[in-house]
Amino acid sequence: MSRPVAPHNAHRALEQPANIIPFKTTNPRAVSTLLALEPPPVELSDYPILTTSSSQPKYWADYSVSTHLFPAAFPRCPSDAWVRRPRPEPQEDLDAKKRRIAREVEYLSSIKEAQEQGRDTRPPGREVLWMVANRYVRGLHPTRGTGLTLVFLHGIGAFKESWEPMISSILTSLRGSADQVRIDEIWCLDCVQHGDSGLLNEAILGDIFDNADYARDVANFMLYYLPDHIAGANALPSNLPRVSAAMADARRLRGIPSRTIVMVGHSMGAHSLIYPAVKYPYLFSSLVLVEAAVYPTYLEHKDPHRRFETGCLGRRWIWDTRESAVDSIHRSAYFKPWDPEIIRLYCQYAIVKTADGRFRLKTVPYLEALMLFERRSVYETWELLNEIDSRIWLHWIWGGKSERTGGPKIQAQTSYRRLGNCSNDYHSELRHNLPQEAPSIVATDIAYFLIRHYGRLPESRL
Numbered sequence: 001m002s003r004p005v006a007p008h009n010a011h012r013a014l015e016q017p018a019n020i021i022p023f024k025t026t027n028p029r030a031v032s033t034l035l036a037l038e039p040p041p042v043e044l045s046d047y048p049i050l051t052t053s054s055s056q057p058k059y060w061a062d063y064s065v066s067t068h069l070f071p072a073a074f075p076r077c078p079s080d081a082w083v084r085r086p087r088p089e090p091q092e093d094l095d096a097k098k099r100r101i102a103r104e105v106e107y108l109s110s111i112k113e114a115q116e117q118g119r120d121t122r123p124p125g126r127e128v129l130w131m132v133a134n135r136y137v138r139g140l141h142p143t144r145g146t147g148l149t150l151v152f153l154h155g156i157g158a159f160k161e162s163w164e165p166m167i168s169s170i171l172t173s174l175r176g177s178a179d180q181v182r183i184d185e186i187w188c189l190d191c192v193q194h195g196d197s198g199l200l201n202e203a204i205l206g207d208i209f210d211n212a213d214y215a216r217d218v219a220n221f222m223l224y225y226l227p228d229h230i231a232g233a234n235a236l237p238s239n240l241p242r243v244s245a246a247m248a249d250a251r252r253l254r255g256i257p258s259r260t261i262v263m264v265g266h267s268m269g270a271h272s273l274i275y276p277a278v279k280y281p282y283l284f285s286s287l288v289l290v291e292a293a294v295y296p297t298y299l300e301h302k303d304p305h306r307r308f309e310t311g312c313l314g315r316r317w318i319w320d321t322r323e324s325a326v327d328s329i330h331r332s333a334y335f336k337p338w339d340p341e342i343i344r345l346y347c348q349y350a351i352v353k354t355a356d357g358r359f360r361l362k363t364v365p366y367l368e369a370l371m372l373f374e375r376r377s378v379y380e381t382w383e384l385l386n387e388i389d390s391r392i393w394l395h396w397i398w399g400g401k402s403e404r405t406g407g408p409k410i411q412a413q414t415s416y417r418r419l420g421n422c423s424n425d426y427h428s429e430l431r432h433n434l435p436q437e438a439p440s441i442v443a444t445d446i447a448y449f450l451i452r453h454y455g456r457l458p459e460s461r462l
Contacts, residue, residue, distance in 0.1 A: 014398065014412040014426045021413055024297045028380040031279045034212055035219050039242070040074040040128045047130075047239040052196045054134050054349070057164045060171070063136045063186075064233035070133070070225040070240040072192050072201075073216035076125035078115070079206025082367065101313045104366075105306050108207075108373055115208050116376040127204040131217060132196035134160050136167070136186040137233055147184030148454060149230070149259045153218065155267025155293070156371045157312070158436065159195035159363070160188040161349045165341045166435055169443030170450075180455030185230045191269075192217065193371060194363045199352065202364065209370040211268055211293075211377045215275035222261075222276065222283050223248045229258050255282035260454070264446065266290040266435050267404070268371060274381035274388070281389035286453065288446055290397045291405055291432050294382040294414060299406050300375075312369040318360040325351050325359045338436045385417040393421045395449045397442060400428035423449070 053067040092100070114120045138147065152163045167186060174181050190197035191214055193205065225240045228247065255261075261284055265273050270292035277284055315334065319325040326347045329335050335343055352362050388394065398411045405411055408426065415424045425445040427438070434442050 012426050012428070013424050014408060014415055016416045016419075017409075017412045021296070021298065023383070026297060026376065026379045026383055028383055029212075031275050031384070035216055035275060035279050037216065037220055037223070038074050040071040042071055042128050044239050044241055048200055050132065050196070050200075050238060052132075052199070052352075054161055057136075057168065059168060060136065062171075062175075063138050066135050066137075066234065066236065066238070067196075068133050068135055068236065068238055068240050069200075070131055070221070071242075072129040072131045072197075073213060073220040074126070074128060076127070076129065076206065077208060077210035077213055078120055078122035079125055079208040080122070082205055082207040082370075084364075084366075097314065101310055104313055105310055108309070108370065109306060112208055112370075112373040112375075115210065120208075125206055129192045129204065130197060130200045131189055131192060131221070132160070132200070133187050133189045133221075135236065136188075137230065138182070138184045139233070146258065146260060147182035147230075148450070149261045150183055150186045151222075151226075151261065151263050152186070152188040153214075153263070153265040153269030153272055154188075154191065154194070155265075155269050155291075155433075155435075157194075157363070157368055158266070158269075159346075159350055160190045161195075161345050162342055162436065163188050164345060165339065166439035166443045166446075169440050170447045173443065173447035174450070181450050183450075187226070189217075189221065191272075193367045195350070196362065198363045198367060202367070205367055207370070209367075209374070211271060211371060211374040212275060212380075214268060214272035214371075215377075218263075218272050219276040219280065222256075222280070223251050226256070226259075228256060251283060252280055253282065255280075255284075260285045262286050262288065262450070262454075264288040264290070265292070267293045267432065268374075270294070271378060271381055274384055277388045277392055278384050281392055284392050286393035286395065286449075287388075288395045288397065288449060290434055290442060291399055291402055292396065292414070293378050293404065294385065295378045295406065296382050296410065296413065297379045299410065300379075306373070309369050309372045312365050312372060315365045317363075317365050318354075318358055320358055322351065322353075322359045337431070337433070339439050342436050342439065382414065382417065385414070386419075388418050390418075390420045393423075393453060394418055395445075396422070396424035397434065397445050398424060398426045399430035399432055399434050400426060401430060402432040404432045425449075 047069055050069045054065055056065050154162060192201050224242045263273050263284055270289040271294055273287050274294060277287060316328060319328060329347060350362055351359055354360055396415045400408055430438055
């Protein structure tokens with residue numbers, strides 16, 4: 001069971017910087033053009049068969065879980081189909097492996113940079129991709145008012161079920177004060193490259209991933225596939241239908257009146273929230289941005305040798321037995337800092353049996369790495385932060401030891417890039433992967449943010 005949320009006595013926030021560091025503009029792409037969405041050429045009868053589902057999380061007695069499928073944003077960024085790389089030769093030694101990965105990094109860097117610099121003339125991808133989401137709905141009892149809808153977007157290398165320990169801690173914190181803050185519905189999405197979504201899309205994914213497409217997927221879900229009202233347990237079909245054009249237009253102009261929506265994203269999941277928040281401010285009440293992958297251009301000098309991409313491409317992802325897969329994950333230096341419950345869920349949900357009886361990760365590291373090659377959109381979204389309407393509250397959560405987000409000086413610049421209705425929590429001892437390494441701490445921050453803005457603080461906590 002996830003640990004209960006501790007009293008928020010150790011709260012520390014980054015102060016607004018006295019000076020704004022000058023930055024070089026990226027000339028951001030027009031958000032209206034970037035978020036353009038066409039109806040996908042599929043009917044409900046065309047949806048693929050979803051063969052995986054999630055089980056009821058432990059200790060969530062008040063909530064029921066169901067798994068749902070819907071088309072991702074259409075069309076996609078220009079790319080060719082990725083080509084599955086042959087398995088390394090058995091005799092490949094460490095030096096040969098390093099040379100092979102270096103060649104892949106060089107190639108993938110070159111085609112991504114061509115795309116970002118406007119030298120890629122290929123047409124948009126018109127394959128229909130799919131997204132899988134878990135829905136957790138509260139047993140609806142007659143109560144006054146409307147509870148919150150929370151939507152969670154994971155970062156690179158994570159998966160929708162990895163949020164469960166953190167959400168459990170949030171619910172534990174709020175359970176004693178249900179009349180103050182009530183969460184009626186929670187959605188956790190797998191992005192198109194990861195988890196169950198990645199399994200469905202694997203054969204048709206491209207050799208480039210524009211992370212702006214993750215933002216388009218968010219807009220697509222919110223406008224066209226999130227049901228208008230919160231339905232009870234087992235009341236929604238597995239295949240989510242697309243809402244009418246008239247309803248989507250109403251959402252663009254007025255949001256979803258029956259819902260108060262709080263979006264929570266980590267890393268690239270947080271990054272994906274910026275473009276839609278600029279374009280569709282009425283859809284969102286607040287954004288919780290955990291170690292958001294939004295960077296000022298003066299971080300361009302960081303990691304010129306693509307260290308993170310190299311590490312991802314070298315990760316093992318297929319084994320002869322489930323036992324050997326689990327053992328390898330537990331011994332991996334990459335997973336060692338993760339919370340034990342997150343690792344348990346990773347072993348439960350991120351591994352799948354292959355047709356030949358072996359075991360592999362649902363997310364192919366090669367496809368995961370494609371998201372790491374992104375540069376343009378992370379600078380664009382940082383620059384666009386101050387265009388988010390002040391009606392949307394922005395709450396940032398930072399790890400002081402994070403290499404990705406530039407450390408406290410840069411994190412402070414980011415936290416106050418959009419002034420007004422903004423706040424942050426700062427943890428000097430934590431790194432980038434906060435939801436995986438410190439889910440209870442992140443839960444504490446989110447729970448108290450929700451209490452401050454959607455409820456009344458109990459007298460004992462003032």
